[in-house]
Amino acid sequence: MIADVAVEVRLLGPVELIVDGLTATPGGPRPRAVLAVLAASGGAPVSAGKLAESVYSDTGKPASRTTVQVHVHNLRQTLGTHGESLRHGPAGYQLLGVHADIRRAEDEIGRARAAEQARDTGGAAAGYRRALALWRGPFCADLPDHAALDPARNLYAEMRWEALEARIAADLRAGGVPGLVRELEELVADHPLRERFWGQLMVALYQEGRQAEALERFRQARRVLAEEAGVDPGPALRELERA
Template sequence: MYSLSVPGERTGPRLPLEFGLLGPLVAHSEDGALDLGPPKRRVLLLRLLLERGHAIPLESLCDDLWTSRPPRGAVSSVHAHISRLRDALEPERPRRGKTSVLVREPMGYALRVPAEAQDAVRFERALGRARRLLGEGRVGPARQEIDNALALWRGAALADAVDHPFAAQEIIRLEEARLLGRELRVTILVREGNLEEAMLSAEELTAGHPLREVTWELLMHALYLSGRPAEALQRYAKLRALLSEELGMDPGPRLRRLQTAILRQDDSWLHALGPPVPPAPPGA
């Protein structure tokens, strides 16, 4: 069966249906890729997936699919899209036969698939495993876990629904989890002594998120441990100027302690502090 992840990274059984939300929406069955149809149908499927098995009233689906006032034929359009999605998700189901995936309930429509059928769920669980492995000192397995997790991303989260308000909060949450995963990977690289790659990754993170202190702390750690303390202090000065100009504030206490340790060349304190481990995202 086709897997949405990189070959060899799956730790559990593959599922009859799998959905990729970490990029443009994709779906696969045991027979390969599914044709999800036009954009509105893809948005409908995303809306159902985000509800994780809970029923959504038909009126709410109409409101969510049309960000302005739903047109007069919205209900009929949703019914047609539901029918086509059922055909795609359960092609072997007899015509007018009972469906077990996209079901109608008293409260509305619900998509009955396991949570782990979504790559977003698998990503966050893998991120949690990587954190736990690192906390146990198992740096190699942690590196493999985080690399596999980040490989699930194919583009922007929920790319098909980026202009729909119902997806806004989940997009923010998933993109934050992705950033935490990238930061965790840099921490792991530093812990395993892969300092050159850690510096390159941290530089990329600071360029994309110039006011995020944890990324600068990671970069300073990697630079100092690479024998480049002057450059680490230059990065601190750059961040301090950015924070002062943009937010009217100084770096936080962790970064100030790190700067002091570098100035004093206090290796024992620096190694005891270590690079930061980003907090786990909610639900990971």
């Protein structure tokens, strides 16, 4: 629980609701989906129809508005003395005054990028690390069948990868950190089509005086990209190999 935050919603992993420092996560997938959709909206109203469609997207047909009202009522009860955070108006339902981990991640990444622009390499790396620490798994990991959450799921998955790549880039600008080569070896093994990880591995090896291994990784990347995606390495990776 974050200090001075009465209600916290965590979406970067399984859905969690923390009220006054205690876990109060709704037990079923439907109410958790209601919570996720409202929290992800950032306080913007969500219509009853949209909420019904989103919460029952795994069934292929929306719920009735009465069913949605029941879920909302139960969620308001779960919020206890903070039930007024969940409001209903002409434009729909709003969840206001709560802390969401997705907003904190966005803020940390924004500060890290500002540190990059100020040439504060250490500050940038630290900011990206704080952001990445918020991910406990994929967005709404316990609601994989709710297709309505897929746009947000894809958005935060890519945000995570970009933050990781940026953090590694900052570490490389600082001359590297212990264990960086091993981390990158695991990343290219698990995600062989992300070219930037291959390039970062080449730089990390070069910084350790392992130039021959760095060039071998380029040849390996070229084989993997050709076999798995039918493409050649992009301009950035080819330029790195020439350099």
